[in-house]
Amino acid sequence: MDALASHKQLDGTTDRGAAELAPDCAGLSFYALDRGLRDLLPLYLGDRDFRALEPHFDRLGALAGGRLDELARIADRHPPVLNPRDRFGRDEDWIDYHAAYREMEAIAFGDFQFHAMSHRAGTLGMDHPLPAVAKYTLQYLFVQAEFGLMCPISVTDTSIHLIRKFASKELQDYLLPKMLSGDVATLWKGTQFMTERTGGSDVGAIETAARHEDGEWRLYGDKWFCSHADADVALLLARPEGAASGTKGLALFALPRRLKNGRRNAYRIVRLKDKLGTRSMASGEISLNGAVAYLVGDIDAGLKQMMEQVNLSRLSHGVRAAAMMRRCLNEAMVCARRRKAFGQTICEFPLLRRQLLKIALPVEQSLSMFLFSAHAMDRANAGEADAALRLRILTPLLKFRACRDNITAATGAMEVRGGNGYIEEWVNPRLVRDAHIGVLWEGTSNINALDIITRAVGKSRAHRQLAATLEKLLDEATAIPAGFRNRLRDKLKAAIKFAERIAAEPALEADARQAASGLYHATSAALMAWEASRPGNDARRALLARLVLEHRLSKQDPLAPSGNWEGEAAELILAERKIALAEVNGLLR
Ligand SMILES: Cc1cc2nc3c(=O)[nH]c(=O)nc-3n(C[C@H](O)[C@H](O)[C@H](O)COP(=O)(O)OP(=O)(O)OC[C@H]3O[C@@H](n4cnc5c(N)ncnc54)[C@H](O)[C@@H]3O)c2cc1C
Numbered sequence: 001m002d003a004l005a006s007h008k009q010l011d012g013t014t015d016r017g018a019a020e021l022a023p024d025c026a027g028l029s030f031y032a033l034d035r036g037l038r039d040l041l042p043l044y045l046g047d048r049d050f051r052a053l054e055p056h057f058d059r060l061g062a063l064a065g066g067r068l069d070e071l072a073r074i075a076d077r078h079p080p081v082l083n084p085r086d087r088f089g090r091d092e093d094w095i096d097y098h099a100a101y102r103e104m105e106a107i108a109f110g111d112f113q114f115h116a117m118s119h120r121a122g123t124l125g126m127d128h129p130l131p132a133v134a135k136y137t138l139q140y141l142f143v144q145a146e147f148g149l150m151c152p153i154s155v156t157d158t159s160i161h162l163i164r165k166f167a168s169k170e171l172q173d174y175l176l177p178k179m180l181s182g183d184v185a186t187l188w189k190g191t192q193f194m195t196e197r198t199g200g201s202d203v204g205a206i207e208t209a210a211r212h213e214d215g216e217w218r219l220y221g222d223k224w225f226c227s228h229a230d231a232d233v234a235l236l237l238a239r240p241e242g243a244a245s246g247t248k249g250l251a252l253f254a255l256p257r258r259l260k261n262g263r264r265n266a267y268r269i270v271r272l273k274d275k276l277g278t279r280s281m282a283s284g285e286i287s288l289n290g291a292v293a294y295l296v297g298d299i300d301a302g303l304k305q306m307m308e309q310v311n312l313s314r315l316s317h318g319v320r321a322a323a324m325m326r327r328c329l330n331e332a333m334v335c336a337r338r339r340k341a342f343g344q345t346i347c348e349f350p351l352l353r354r355q356l357l358k359i360a361l362p363v364e365q366s367l368s369m370f371l372f373s374a375h376a377m378d379r380a381n382a383g384e385a386d387a388a389l390r391l392r393i394l395t396p397l398l399k400f401r402a403c404r405d406n407i408t409a410a411t412g413a414m415e416v417r418g419g420n421g422y423i424e425e426w427v428n429p430r431l432v433r434d435a436h437i438g439v440l441w442e443g444t445s446n447i448n449a450l451d452i453i454t455r456a457v458g459k460s461r462a463h464r465q466l467a468a469t470l471e472k473l474l475d476e477a478t479a480i481p482a483g484f485r486n487r488l489r490d491k492l493k494a495a496i497k498f499a500e501r502i503a504a505e506p507a508l509e510a511d512a513r514q515a516a517s518g519l520y521h522a523t524s525a526a527l528m529a530w531e532a533s534r535p536g537n538d539a540r541r542a543l544l545a546r547l548v549l550e551h552r553l554s555k556q557d558p559l560a561p562s563g564n565w566e567g568e569a570a571e572l573i574l575a576e577r578k579i580a581l582a583e584v585n586g587l588l589r
Contacts (some may be wrong), residue, residue, distance in 0.1 A: 024427070026069070031061020031142045033330055035578070037137070039537050041387075044371040045133045053134050058079070058125050060138060063121045064145040068107060069427075072146035074100035074428055076281035080271045082284065093269045095282050096228045104146055104280075108153050110184040111220035112138060112482055115156035119164065120180055132377040136319045137372055144330070148280035150320055151226040152178065152189055158312040159190025159235050163254065166297030170283035175233060175254065179401045192309055193223040193229035193255075193286065196492050200225065200448050201302060204246035208238040208254060208288060216293055217253060219267070219288040227286030229269050233259045235309065237302050238293070251303035253293035265546050267291040272532050277433035313393050313442045315373060318398030320364035321406040328413035328431055329363045332356060333574075335417050352416070352569045357547070359412045360573060362405035364544050367523040369398045372527055386465050393452060393462035393519070400448035400513075401520040403438030410435040439533050445513060452519065453512040458503035463519065467496050470526040473536055477533035480542060484588040488545065491553045495522035521552040532581065539581040542588055543569045 031037070041057070042050045078098035084091045105520040105534075108114050117123040117130040117138070124130070135157075143150050160179050163172060178188035198205040208221030219238050226234070234255040242248030259265055267288045275283060297305050336347035336356055346352050373394040379387030414421035414428040421428040439445050456462045470492055474485050494520040502508045525548040532542035547569065550556075565587050572579050572587075 020340070023334050025065055025327075027580055028065040028330070028334070029058065029061040030063070030064045030141055030326070030330065033065075033328065034061070035538060036364055036541070040367065040371055040531060041133075042532055043531065043537070044375045045131065049131060050081065052126065053124065054132070056112070057137060057141060059142045060323075063107065064141050067415065068104065068142070068145035069101040071104050072148075072280065073427070073430075074098060075104065075146070077424075079279045080272065080282040080345065082269055082282070084150060084268075085095050091268055092264055095216065095269070095272070098280075100278055101149065104149050105152075108142065108149060108182055108190070109156075109295045110182060110188055110218065112142075113182045114138065114142070114153045115160065115187075116180045118157065119160050123182070132374040132381070133371060136374045137355050139316060139319050140326070140370070142158045143320045143416045144327040146280065147324060147430075148278040150316070151278065151417040152191065153282050154313060154316040155192050155228055155231070155309075156190040158309045159192065159233060159354070160250070160317075161312060162235055162296065162305060162309050163434075165308065166252070167294075171254065171294050171296065179233065188232035189228065189385065191226070191228040191234045192306075192313070193234050193236040195225040196222060196308065197224045201444060203237065203250070206237055206239060206250060208236070209314060210238040210240045210251060210293070212240070213290075218290045219253065219255065219293050220290060221288050223286050223288070224288050225282060225283060225441075226269075226272070227278075227283040229272065229286065230257065234576050235296065235306070236293075237306055237494070240299060243299075247303045248300070250306075251299045252296040252302040252305045254296050255288075255291055255293045259292060265291045275437075277430070277435070277437050278431075281585065309440055314399040314448070315377070315395045317438055317442055318395070318402045319370045321399075321402035321435075322370050324431055324435060325359070325363045325366060325402070325406050325409040327427065328409045329356075329359050331431075332359055332413040332416040339418075346416075347574070350567065353574060354566075355412060355416060356574060357566075357570050359409050359416075361544060361547050361551070362402070362409055364528065364541065365403065365521070365548065366398070366402040367543070368527040368531060369394070369402065369520070369524050372523075373398055376509070386469075389460065389462045389465040390469060393456040393466055393525060394523075396443075396448045396451045396456060397516065397520045397523065399451065400445055400516055401437075404445055406435040406438055449513040449516040450496075450509075452516040453503050453509075454497060457499045457515075463496055463499055465490060466519075470523060473530040474481070474526055477530045478541070479533040480529050481585055481588050483530065484542075484546070487549060487589075488522075488529055491549060492522045492526055495519050495553070518553065518560075521548050525549055525553070532584075538578050539584045540573050540575075540579045543573055543579075543584050546588060 066094045075098055081096045084093050104371040118135045119129055121128050163175050179190060181187045194203060196206055198207055206218060210217050210219055224326045236253055236255055237250045238253055239249050240251050256265055267286050270281055270285045270287050336352060337345060339346050376391040376394055380391050410432045414432055417428055420426050474489055499515040499519050500543040502511050528541040528545040531537055532539045569587055
């Protein structure tokens with residue numbers, strides 16, 4: 001920033017100070033900036049892992065605000081290019097990527113080894129696989145700079161999970177050493193292709209056929225949306241000949257790009273999609289022309305097995321939305337604190353402060369929600385059935401709400417930057433473009449809301465476990481005024497009751513999104529109050545909990561002023577220092 005401030009013009013005069021006229025986050029550490037994250041990590045990760053991993057969070061935070069951000073900007077401007085044939089006319093289709101994308105891959109797959117970190121020891125110097133809280137925190141920091149590449153990173157990670165859990169020993173021995181490698185040159189990356197022209201939501205409509213020919217499975221058909229189109233191994237669903245129609249007849253297959261003899265497998269990347277966002281990453285269409293594939297797991301349980309990957313991806317998408325929203329907030333805050341208008345920094349204007357709060361609220365909600373979800377995953381992996389049930393509902397809740405909130409946060413941050421926010425030299429247009437994919441892939445908002453209400457609530461009754469855990473946390477939060485905690489409890493109960501009603505009455509299906517939002521907001525408010533009550537934590541999270549109560553879970557009179565408390569709350573929430581509980585208790589009503 002100082003370098004920018006003293007920039008010399010060609011005529012020898014000194015620029016008035018780019019940092020003041022047009023401030024941005026270049027060169028800042030996204031870890032150091034993130035007080036909420038730094039406070040919460042010891043709580044969710046535990047002291048030992050936090051101490052061991054903090055240098056890596058710090059390093060990635062600096063990279064995300066520095067080199068990675070520069071690379072991401074270049075890669076977004078130079079999308080991948082498909083070469084359908086080689087110069088001899090052979091169907092050796094391949095994709096060219098810009099050097100900036102390749103450098104990001106080296107950071108992700110070589111340096112940090114995101115794909116392998118929760119499957120084996122030895123990444124980031126750890127003697128055990130990383131807990132989910134650490135993995136998703138690293139994803140969160142990375143995505144604040146680069147979103148597109150997180151798709152290949154995450155699908156490689158989730159493909160490894162499926163192979164480890166369901167594949168035969170022989171298939172594991174063949175694939176896992178390649179997929180878990182930290183050597184970028186020889187690593188086999190994974191992906192997941194389900195969607196066909198017949199539909200993405202309606203998976204049962206899949207038409208790709210699997211035929212058992214000469215002792216091996218061969219696939220015939222088309223996949224319509226294939227992100228990370230040139231991955232080395234794609235997990236996909238296909239219908240074995242003679243199998244039932246609908247989802248029951250689908251089997252899971254692993255499709256290698258190259259055969260054991262080194263030749264290209266019999267499928268083609270037909271073309272790449274010209275996308276609104278995630279432009280650095282290649283999404284394409286593929287046609288399967290008798291491609292060899294390996295059956296994974298139980299032939300009758302294809303979708304059930306694939307749903308494990310979908311759920312892991314959904315959690316990652318929630319984290320990615322949290323990350324992009326944080327980047328929006330970082331940019332908006334830096335801008336608001338330095339940009340001047342009418343002789344004042346714009347942050348001093350009440351209307352602008354309100355805008356900043358509107359961005360900050362979903363950002364902090366999603367932070368608490370993803371850390372709490374990742375913590376549930378760690379407990380579930382340790383064998384706790386209650387935690388697995390909690391995770392069942394937290395995953396689609398986070399995916400559904402954070403991805404939707406990301407769209408308004410991105411637009412809000414663009415507006416805070418003013419006209420520059422609309423110009424592609426700044427990060428905002430990319431954040432706006434990238435934000436929209438979250439409500440489409442791995443299930444649209446409707447599909448996630450239905451998963452929450454009809455399955456997680458209606459069938460698994462997972463909401464009851466979630467509510468019981470939150471009640472316990474509220475009991476623990478004795479530092480928070482009792483009256484405020486009771487309000488949180490009442491809203492939680494109301495949200496649970498509403499969700500149960502919508503789940504029980506099919507005629508009310510159109511309210512599924514509203515019920516899902518209610519659960520998300522009540523959960524995040526209870527969590528933030530509990531977090532604020534923990535010793536040493538920042539009390540502004542309790543104020544955010546009150547904002548959730550007032551603005552997301554209560555009726556507002558559109559023709560009445562919002563009340564003085566919000567102005568006071570805004571001062572504290574936007575302050576650049578740690579806030580003590582004593583300062584906020586009077587505002588927790
Ligand atoms: C850039 C990009 C990359 C992608 N990458 C991949 C990939 O790598 N692998 C992969 O498998 N897929 C991928 N997808 C596909 C994505 O998952 C699907 O687009 C998505 O699941 C929606 O499916 P669809 O496009 O067929 O829409 P449809 O399923 O036809 O949905 C159309 C609309 O109908 C609504 N709808 C459908 N059913 C219901 C219902 N029961 N109740 C209420 N509303 C309903 C949906 O919410 C949506 O608004 C990608 C998509 C994009 C845009």
